[in-house]
Amino acid sequence: MDIGRDNLKKISDYVWEIPRAFRSDMRVSARIFASEKMLPEIFRDHSLWQLVNVATLPGIIGSAVAMPDVHEGYGFPVGGVAATEFPDGTISPGGIGYDINCGVRILLSDLSFPDAEGRLGELNKRLYREIPSGVGRGGNLRLDATELDRVLRCGARRMAERGCGEERDLENTESRGMLPDADPAAVSDQAKNRGRGQLGTIGAGNHFVQTDVVEKVFDEAAARAFGLSERQVVILIHTGSRGLGHQVATDHIRKMVDAMERYDIELPDRELASAPFSSPEGQAYFGAMAAAANFAWANRQAVAWEVRKAWEAVFGKERRLSTLYDIAHNIAKVEEHEIDGERRKAIVHRKGATRAFPPGSHEIPEAYRASGQPVVIPGSMGSASYVLAGTETAMERSFGSACHGAGRRLSRKGARREVRGKEVRRELMERGIYVETGSLSGLAEEAPFAYKDIHDVVDAVEGAGLARKVALLRPIAVIKG
Amino acid sequence: MAYEFIEHTADIRMRVSGKALTELFSSALSGMGDILFPGLYKEGMPLDTERNVSIVSADPTVLLIDFLSEVLTLSYEESVVFCECRLEKVENGMLEATVYGRKVSGFKEDVKAVTYHEADITENEEGCLETVVVFDI
Numbered sequence A: 001m002d003i004g005r006d007n008l009k010k011i012s013d014y015v016w017e018i019p020r021a022f023r024s025d026m027r028v029s030a031r032i033f034a035s036e037k038m039l040p041e042i043f044r045d046h047s048l049w050q051l052v053n054v055a056t057l058p059g060i061i062g063s064a065v066a067m068p069d070v071h072e073g074y075g076f077p078v079g080g081v082a083a084t085e086f087p088d089g090t091i092s093p094g095g096i097g098y099d100i101n102c103g104v105r106i107l108l109s110d111l112s113f114p115d116a117e118g119r120l121g122e123l124n125k126r127l128y129r130e131i132p133s134g135v136g137r138g139g140n141l142r143l144d145a146t147e148l149d150r151v152l153r154c155g156a157r158r159m160a161e162r163g164c165g166e167e168r169d170l171e172n173t174e175s176r177g178m179l180p181d182a183d184p185a186a187v188s189d190q191a192k193n194r195g196r197g198q199l200g201t202i203g204a205g206n207h208f209v210q211t212d213v214v215e216k217v218f219d220e221a222a223a224r225a226f227g228l229s230e231r232q233v234v235i236l237i238h239t240g241s242r243g244l245g246h247q248v249a250t251d252h253i254r255k256m257v258d259a260m261e262r263y264d265i266e267l268p269d270r271e272l273a274s275a276p277f278s279s280p281e282g283q284a285y286f287g288a289m290a291a292a293a294n295f296a297w298a299n300r301q302a303v304a305w306e307v308r309k310a311w312e313a314v315f316g317k318e319r320r321l322s323t324l325y326d327i328a329h330n331i332a333k334v335e336e337h338e339i340d341g342e343r344r345k346a347i348v349h350r351k352g353a354t355r356a357f358p359p360g361s362h363e364i365p366e367a368y369r370a371s372g373q374p375v376v377i378p379g380s381m382g383s384a385s386y387v388l389a390g391t392e393t394a395m396e397r398s399f400g401s402a403c404h405g406a407g408r409r410l411s412r413k414g415a416r417r418e419v420r421g422k423e424v425r426r427e428l429m430e431r432g433i434y435v436e437t438g439s440l441s442g443l444a445e446e447a448p449f450a451y452k453d454i455h456d457v458v459d460a461v462e463g464a465g466l467a468r469k470v471a472l473l474r475p476i477a478v479i480k481g
Numbered sequence B: 001m002a003y004e005f006i007e008h009t010a011d012i013r014m015r016v017s018g019k020a021l022t023e024l025f026s027s028a029l030s031g032m033g034d035i036l037f038p039g040l041y042k043e044g045m046p047l048d049t050e051r052n053v054s055i056v057s058a059d060p061t062v063l064l065i066d067f068l069s070e071v072l073t074l075s076y077e078e079s080v081v082f083c084e085c086r087l088e089k090v091e092n093g094m095l096e097a098t099v100y101g102r103k104v105s106g107f108k109e110d111v112k113a114v115t116y117h118e119a120d121i122t123e124n125e126e127g128c129l130e131t132v133v134v135f136d137i
Helices: A036-043 A047-054 A113-130 A145-154 A156-161 A167-171 A189-195 A220-226 A242-259 A280-315 A392-397 A412-418 A421-430 A440-445 A454-463 B021-036 B060-078
Strands: A009-012 A015-018 A029-033 A060-074 A076-085 A103-112 A208-217 A232-239 A322-328 A330-339 A342-351 A374-377 A385-390 A434-437 A467-480 B003-006 B012-018 B049-056 B080-091 B094-103 B113-115 B129-136
Touching: A015 A047, A029 A047, A036 A047, A036 A060, A036 A454, A047 A060, A047 A076, A060 A454, A060 B129, A103 A113, A103 A280, A103 A374, A113 A208, A113 A232, A113 A280, A113 A434, A113 A467, A145 A156, A145 A189, A145 A280, A156 A167, A156 A280, A167 A322, A189 A242, A189 A280, A189 B060, A220 A385, A220 A467, A232 A280, A232 A467, A242 A280, A242 B060, A242 B113, A280 A322, A280 A330, A322 A374, A330 A392, A374 A454, A385 A454, A412 A440, A421 A434, A421 A440, A434 A440, A454 A467, B003 B021, B012 B021, B021 B060, B021 B080, B021 B094, B021 B129, B049 B060, B049 B080, B060 B080, B060 B094, B060 B113, B060 B129
Parallel strands: A029 A060, A434 A467
Antiparallel strands: A009 A015, A015 A029, A060 A076, A076 A342, A103 A232, A103 A322, A208 A232, A208 A467, A330 A342, A374 A385, A385 A467, B003 B012, B012 B129, B049 B094, B080 B094, B113 B129
């Protein structure tokens, strides 16, 4: 049976609900944030079935939540949020995904587009040379066992200690780039071996380093606080924990599949495998996930350092790039939320969803406390990206979360059927966007038409009150693996 | 080989079948190799790497996913595309196999993981064993 419009109850223009009565094993309702226009696209794949499955997780509270960029994944949909009771509700590695702490960092330059325009092609070539990209490609940093454990414990801070970052980078990174619960001992040797040589690499797929120009500012005060102004050149880095994170998820999902019977957990999909957060399996996964998340923050810090080297080589050492913010979109965190009228801790799973905390939150840097947390939403290569700010409504409706990107609408194979990589490159070049890539077929898979319209997604996020628009970015150069 | 790729919005969904578990597992391994490096494997081509794999899992479906995951990890650790296998034992939740592959300087596709999502070995109308396997890419 398909899930369609008839199964949805309209709560408001941008909020829809699949009631708990829809299926007998649902423990909570499922909520979808989208405009009515976006719904037919969402019905096309298995996203909402996956969301209904998430609603069956033991200990889930509030609702299982889907963002407007939702698309089918495996287990959880991509673009999903689920919170469970702390400390005995379940933690589900599938609710974070294999690319633990995949996320985005945005760097600010002090150059405006007209001043930088003539040298952006040269910058892009240099970025491509400086930053290793592509499938399984190793990096320039090789870590011994002790140093890798330090990175797993201290994340971006360790990179700063090694001279690859500064205090402001850490200040402007979610959780200061370091989750304190990291347990390197819970990370297998296989995972460590896969990650050891991959620090400072972006990988393949939809990961990229992109140079953008601020096209439009919507909220002057927030933009000023974030350091954004029209025509300013900025750089987005999109990557995660690479092979180390993939292996951590694989190892622990396998352990949880075995453990579920012990905890009397029955779920409609093995990929949702979970264990009580407080159980040995739950704690081992949380410690390993936190270590992988730290590795990802160290990775984006290392990539930012490589970006700075390329930038300074082109524009001179006096031209600096500063971090506006670095944010995760595949992660689980223990956070405090108001649940049934009281403030309680919850285990918040975000898979393809971004934390979007409101003004005043003590979790965000002081400089941003009046405006709300910066939320960076990268669009597809060649379309626009957005910087948003978190809101109080997001705390009430989505455990302080917003969307994470445009969201795929067409399969990779489907995109390759429609267009060749060479054509995508030519079209982007004709629009003034420089492209450097190691894989033309990968370029076709990431063609802009393979994604939903980013403007529709962000309009729905703003319409639902989950975040408000601060600035619109237009891409001018991209490198991808 | 008895595998085919079917649509998935973001990842790769493979349908695989075989007359018996040994054939099903063998075809699934070839299919995964075909994702990592399309077109690399041709029947009869020389393979330069062999590794032994032993797995214990709850049931045949979990065993298949755990087997593919284990081989995927080996692939990344050693830069090898594994395309063939000899299964000494696939029964009662236990697998013992020798996998054969070829060293490569890089992969064409970044398979992050083999997932349990939708995997369920059942008998199809032709009397063959069949399942879907979703790969995270």
